Amino acid sequence: MSEDNRKVVIELQDVRRDFQVGSEVVHALRGISFKIYEGEFVTIMGTSGSGKSTLLNQLGCLDTPTKGEYYLDGVAVRTMSKSQRAKLRNRKIGFVFQSYNLLAKTTAVDNVALPLMYNTKYNARQRREAAINALKAVGLADRLEHKSNQMSGGQMQRVAIARALVNDPAVILADEATGNLDTRTSYEMLVLFQKLHAEGRTIIFVTHNPEIAQYSSRNIMLRDGKIREDTVNTNIKSAQAALDALPVANDD
């Protein structure tokens, strides 16, 4: 592997995360080390309770390690203050959640522009422009002014993905992003993620579904807070092909 030529976006060095629950200590992460390079599409898998969400919270700078170091885009996160981490999330990270988490009664454009509201470098016009571009990238150019309650689950997740893209982040983090969607819509999301991957974006995708690993470029298996397997997928399947192979729904 030509590791040295590629830019490291994320580097974990023996990251541990302990939770104090009453008198007991839960070791959710027990020494995780890896590097993720620019342009990788990494799936993180593991049984329930294996520490996937805890790891993703670390990567998303929502939490800090009990021990170990985390470098995001070359910046050490562990020693940062809360508001420094907020700024880092704002500039370098895009989140996609299982339950979309859109603002209620708010248009797609305004939802997508939300992260830019916390970046004073953008004025209203630039925010709108960036939001429209992101919505175009996820195929929602015709739904700009639709409110969140007027959209389907797939459309809402597309808006959420657009929101994750709008700040041009160093990495997109998705936790069970297809968990609430039916098979067909899940594949549509995968097509979208593969498209973003092809455009050179770095994506980390937490999932329960082992099939999804076939569509990513690398798969990390967690068990009991440790990495059990870390495999590079040299034979990436096309989500578009899988989608085309699905039986066509009658009501489409």
Added chain:
Amino acid sequence: MSFLNLIKVAITAIASNAFRSFLSMLGIIIGVAAVIIMMAIGQGSKESIRAEISKMGTNIITIRPGAERRGGVRLDPSAMRTLKMEDYESIVREKKYVTYVSPEVTASGQCIFGAKNTSTTMYGEGIEYLDIKQWTLEDGEYFTDNDIKKGSKVCVIGKTVVNELFDGADPVGKNIRFKSIPFKVIGVLKSKGENSWGMDQDNLLIAPFTTVMKRLNAQTHLSTISCSAITEELTDNAIDELTEIIRRNHKLADGVENDFRISSQAEMMDTMSSTMDTITVILVVAAAFSLLVAGIGIMNIMLVSVTERTKEIGLRMSVGARGIDISNQFLIESIMISLTGGVLGILLGWAGTLACEPLGLPTSIPAWSIFVSFAVCTVIGVGFGYFPAQKAASLDPIEAIRYE
């Protein structure tokens, strides 16, 4: 987030819960309206009393007997006889800051004309009394120096007495009886109506003080000496001057208490104003308590709002909102609720003030009460919004975003 965006977010949040926001504003609206109305009534009453008093002449000074001790017992002022004709004469001789002086004795009793009678008070006065009071005659004339010298049985009468006794006939030149003594009516005073304490100022007779002293009361002391200072500003100088003259006349040694009391209309005005101020303060404080309750209402709604929007807070944090952004968002929201309530309250208070006028309550909205209302509403918004805002800002983003 920029201030403008914070305001937009707050408006959206308030509008999306319009009715609930209105209910939490209601406390502020009612509280502010109450404060405005109370202040307006307080200020209005004060102004009308001031106008009343200054109509009566703000430069009037009254000297009465008083503070006389005999063997350590303080006597009833009306029973005291310390004011003498000599005091009046000395004042007339020496006055520098005083324009007009009039000695005064009074007698109350029945006044009869033909078959009608009424009870009234006869004021025995000097020649300058009308000038002091700034009263004028409507008909006839005032008595002369000569009448005073002779102790003539003539009088000028007030409108109430005219109405009670004369039934439309012209009173000038008629003879009436006061306490069985015949008096010739030589003039009628112009009506002055009631004063602000509801006292009828037209139920009186004015006769030469010599007549009242000798023929009615058989007294040698005076009950009052009325004076007018040259101007209202010189009232204090006039009081000093009068005090000095009378103390010398009464041969009071240094350190001995005055055996008379001097009061001025201006002083009375101050007393009345400060009484009105006290009443106003009590009313306003009572109204202000409703603002405190309203503030607690806002805090309650904001706490509910923070809990309801936990997920939204978590999302905002995950896309880069700092604690301060979140706390500003909720703080601005509570300030907006409180200020909007304040504006509506001012309008309601203004309307309420207008509604008070037909009820006969004098009102006048002091401009500062509006500024104070704004300031208080801002303080309420910040004060009662602070805790909910802090609570929102201190949420853990991971837990908040998972909150259902």
